[in-house]
Amino acid sequence: MEEIYLDNAATTKPYPEVITKMNHTLTKAYGNPSSLHGKGLEAEKLIKTARKEIANKLKIKTDEIYFTSGGTEANNLAIKGTVNALHRYGNRIITSSIEHPSVLNVFKRLEEQGYDVKYLDVDQNGVVDLEQLEEYLTAETILVSIMGVNNELGSIQPLAKIGKLVASFDNLYFHVDGVQAFTKLDLFPAKLGVDLYSISAHKVHGPKGVGALYIKDGTRVDNLISGSKQESGVRPGTENVPGIVGFGEAVKEIEQEDFTTKMYRLKKLLVTRILNEIEDSFLNGPTIEQGVPHIANISFAGIKGEILVHSLERDNIYLSTGAACSSRLDTPSYVLEGIGVEGDLIEGAIRFSLSSQTTKQEINHTVNKLKKHVTVLKQIIQR
Template structure:
């Protein structure tokens, strides 16, 4: 039976050309880029070219690109780096209730260390009200962190509006976790007033273990750890040149095809939502299907649905027997089997928040795959209904 991988929010397959590039580089470019000999200099040149390429694609200056191991490190460097660098005795941080764990738990760690924390609510679609941001900022505030695209529901946050509010407070930095946004939705981070923007390679066809943090020129951070002073002193550690170069190639390929991909994925998303709407046991979480201009409110590659009262692991395993791979919540939280923190924050009850499935697709999918997915969802629901009747 053919397997259909619908878990791109957790990790996307590496693009074939990127696999070739990384394989070749691992054979040839094993020198330390900090070394002074010829091989080391050649490795650094490759890293510098990759930095310039990432900067060009992301609307940044080369010196504003800091290479990291991925989204979690970038988010922690942005948040803890900004807070620990701030010259204030009392410090205050603002995040939303629906942030990825690498932001949410990072903020909670800082709170345990004495930093004041405000966690902003969201509406039923998972969006932050910019007015809540404005009300939360105070003289002690050093950082606002709100994600671009939610990793469970695909909801797009009002980043531009929040950036305009933060811009009125020069003592506050604005961080955006853009891991689920890159290659899927338009990004103009500087124009939106963002100071720090996170990216992770394995979400856009690159290798795991590679990512970046865009740090606007003039913004100062305290490093997470000491070492060899690489990456302008912000991220010590030997540069993973094969992964960095491969990430830059994946980003280039992804951004070059972004417009075509977005339209194709939105069409698939609309079709999947139409199919789900005809399955009474399911409800769609996030931006409603009849929303005005939904493409400005939700990313094209993810659909979140719930079967209230049904354990998600049962659905996931039954779909897997049908060749369909999906997930529940984020991959970082899926093994906890707890109700989704994101869906609870959106006002849904525990049954709905516990019975959610996240379906996310990528470049390898077409409309035929969505039709097959729809058929398998119908089959699984039918089997589950039979099990429910037999248990009564």
């Protein structure tokens, strides 16, 4: 079997149509969208089409989408931008303890600057504590930022309920890091009481280096980047036209209905086979159905996840132990710690993340190889 790529939460392979469109843009439509001549208008039109595609997918207005250089910048812009704009209304900002570093590290920095930051706990399924949120919400609170789907566990947060709680306060915005949720779940920010929603192209078979932020009409956001008037002045800088075109095309290609069912079926096959056939294996976080269709986090007791990942790589199976952003740091996962997984099992954790192109054969092949490697590694340890 050729390579099996089960690290789609880290990044995905762009669709062939995405590459074709980008190639055309790079070769032919190279104009600067701000230019008044034909070459500029051609590029501007391409951006408009992409913006429309993405806005339709999220069921929002076209001019509520602002392109960025990725999910991280979208999160930075949403958080720093709203906090700067609202700081005179209060000092409290709330997030969860299992956010992506592009949210968590921004909050830490704001905490250093004197903001009163509250981190919500999560239960063993990786879901935030709503009662705690109610307790923390005050008239002084200016921002709540909660991820739609956790990148390590695949747990889904109760966004609608959070949106309702937030709605009863003035001068309080609700931001959602939707990077892992986008196109995997039917989440429509405008219907959930969400004011800002971050997304990234390379997680949905688009290119790296491009993302977007939904900013609800009327939401006050200060710029992160100062400059000219691109993206209505909210995000200056010559537009990454091929990247934006690729993003739009990826969203167009995604057929949500089909693959959600298919991916749940594959995830179920993967998880049940592993739990049944490999001793001392444990599913971390939500149950199969409670989590997203594409992520499963499983611990193998007594084995180091990192070693297992390297063993599988020799069989051309590509996985990771957790988030790519922190996988090169020697720190245990704060997400697994946050849901109460014990130290030994944190070290033995592997994240499987599927795509719409993953097949049943690939899953079965992976489990077979996994069984073999786990057995071998356990024998070595026992010796």
